[in-house]
Amino acid sequence: MPRPRLSRPARKPPSRYHHGDLAHAMLQEAVRTIQKQGIAALTLRGVGERLGVSRTALYRHFADKQGLLAAVAAEGFRMLRAALVEAWDARGRGREGFEAMGAAYVRFAVAHTGHYRVMFGGVVPPGNEDCEVSVAGGDAFQALVDAIVEQQQRGLIVSDDPLQLARYIWSVVHGISMLALDGLLPTPAEAEALVRYANERLRTGIAQ
Amino acid sequence: MPRPRLSRPARKPPSRYHHGDLAHAMLQEAVRTIQKQGIAALTLRGVGERLGVSRTALYRHFADKQGLLAAVAAEGFRMLRAALVEAWDARGRGREGFEAMGAAYVRFAVAHTGHYRVMFGGVVPPGNEDCEVSVAGGDAFQALVDAIVEQQQRGLIVSDDPLQLARYIWSVVHGISMLALDGLLPTPAEAEALVRYANERLRTGIAQ
DNA sequence: TCCTTATGTTGACAGTGGCAACATTAAGCG
DNA sequence: CGCTTAATGTTGCCACTGTCAACATAAGGA
Incomplete structure (x- = not known):
């Protein structure tokens, strides 16, 4: 659940709705996951969750899971x-x-x-x-x-x-x-x- | 659905309930699938189906999917x-x-x-x-x-x-x-x- | 200001691995 | 032969996954 905005957003993360550079962050997170737990453990939902973002946000930056792996x-x-x-x-x-x-x-x-x-x-x-x-x-x-x-x-x-x-x-x-x-x-x-x-x-x- | 037995079972496949050498057949089928469609396409359900056997029959012969792959x-x-x-x-x-x-x-x-x-x-x-x-x-x-x-x-x-x-x-x-x-x-x-x-x-x- | 586009979210669905409980057969043993 | 037991196969069920459609929110130009 998205907690109610308490104060007006700070300068650097201005909105928290738009991440800024989600594609790059996802690449990084995917690599980290594979490195630590193997390819089989790579989960789109997991990546999203660990980045504080929804499970399907990925689809705005990659065609699908294959696309993410190809980018890696x-x-x-x-x-x-x-x-x-x-x-x-x-x-x-x-x-x-x-x-x-x-x-x-x-x-x-x-x-x-x-x-x-x-x-x-x-x-x-x-x-x-x-x-x-x-x-x-x-x-x-x-x-x-x-x-x-x-x-x-x-x-x-x-x-x-x-x-x-x-x-x-x-x-x-x-x-x-x-x-x-x-x-x-x-x-x-x-x-x-x-x-x-x-x-x-x-x-x-x-x-x- | 198991169609009603029309005649008494033939000699070679005597029962159709017990496969005989399911472990070996599954190994073979798994290899064939990976060879033709890649590891990602390997599905326990698919293997069972193509062998005319139930989806969980595999677990009587291998610990889990990893076990099947290890055997391969x-x-x-x-x-x-x-x-x-x-x-x-x-x-x-x-x-x-x-x-x-x-x-x-x-x-x-x-x-x-x-x-x-x-x-x-x-x-x-x-x-x-x-x-x-x-x-x-x-x-x-x-x-x-x-x-x-x-x-x-x-x-x-x-x-x-x-x-x-x-x-x-x-x-x-x-x-x-x-x-x-x-x-x-x-x-x-x-x-x-x-x-x-x-x-x-x-x-x-x-x-x- | 309003409209368009980019970006993120929620709901839903089919497919998957795996467990527990049950069904069916084979095999030993009197 | 009959009974018991273990081996083998099945069904019901669950959490989880990738993906799509519909919707929500933000950013940017007119």
């Missing part, structure tokens, strides 16, 4: 891309920066479980080449491709098809992230150790 | 393990067999989407070290470790910690599988090409 995935891919290029740039865009990129990937996955699980949980039905989440995902992948091409031009990496190389490397970091998320790498330290090991073996191969 | 995951891990050792054994337990193992992994993931999505979708809450699914998953992983150790003893693979090596290689094949499942590798042929490429780069590394 898209935001996740944008954040991932930012983390990747940041690591790559901050460490000199050389071999060191490239390895930092890998570490940044896994660190993102572990730190932002809520996003990551939605990004790769088969939640968004694949196919739509030009939907927001596909575009964001493609951009993140492209950051890796760009770094590979740059390394190839400096002769630091074999000059195979960059796309294939990128897929291969993406598989490695994504696989490590999944192992960590599924609790198969007990501690975060173990995850970082695996990343370091993977970087070494990635460079030199496993053949004797 | 466990069965998946057992099937995966069988596929891995079969490929490893059939191709001579050498380098060729080892690469066949990788190909078999990806082939399993692509062919059994229904199982694979449950195995790695974050559906089973991690932690329980000794639950059925954890054990089955550990066994599948162990098959890879064993193959690595055997290769190391023949001097075909660098003699690093086998566990770390196994995690690294598992990450590669799991990552490729995920890319394929999420539709990022358009055709199955493209997936196989990536596996072949990964095998080559896995051996020799990416450094120039």
